[in-house]
Amino acid sequence: MDYRQLFTDFKGTESDLIPILQKTQDRLGYISPEATKEISRFLKLSENQIFGVASFYSQFRFTPPGRNSIKICMGTACHVKGGQILCETVERNLGISPGQTTADQKFDFHRVACLGCCALAPVVQINDDIYSQINVTKLQEILKKYE
Structure with missing residues (x-):
């Protein structure tokens, strides 16, 4: 997945985290470990911070969805x-x-x-x-x- 393209609509601020998570999940169907790393790099937040926020909301999943x-x-x-x-x-x-x-x-x-x-x-x-x-x-x- 081309994460640079995924992030083009965002400024790279902490307030972009949830919209980026939503867009990532829309594209992949879940938040993958690779996506977490890329989001972490882009927003300059730790992977633990990304996971902490994403795991708080029930809308985000960390395993590939079934059909x-x-x-x-x-x-x-x-x-x-x-x-x-x-x-x-x-x-x-x-x-x-x-x-x-x-x-x-x-x-x-x-x-x-x-x-x-x-x-x-x-x-x-x-x-x-x-x-x-x-x-x-x-x-x-x-x-x-x-x-």
């Missing part, structure tokens, strides 16, 4: 209606824990605080698709569609 991103809502309504069981189903079926990507890069999996669909609980989001009132059987069928 399909699974988000299980764990907000109050979804949790009460079976969100944890849905998480366990994904873990069992795909062999990954929240925050991980399958070895074949087909799926990544995240527990999220709220997807904003409380009346439809429990809710699962895969890529841009929202699935409501999900149970274990429905989730297993949905996952097969994405394989």
Whole structure:
């Protein structure tokens, strides 16, 4: 990746950090170790400072994403209606824990605080698709569609 081109819209000040992280993730899909080094050089901040800021925000990831991103809502309504069981189903079926990507890069999996669909609980989001009132059987069928 040509980082000089990526940084052309920025002045190289500390206030550019979050926009640079966002632009980097948009291009790569995640914040790679190489990207962290290049951002560090450009902004004259330590790699630890870059990681400290990026790891504070849930929008940034440090591993390559899967082709399909699974988000299980764990907000109050979804949790009460079976969100944890849905998480366990994904873990069992795909062999990954929240925050991980399958070895074949087909799926990544995240527990999220709220997807904003409380009346439809429990809710699962895969890529841009929202699935409501999900149970274990429905989730297993949905996952097969994405394989």
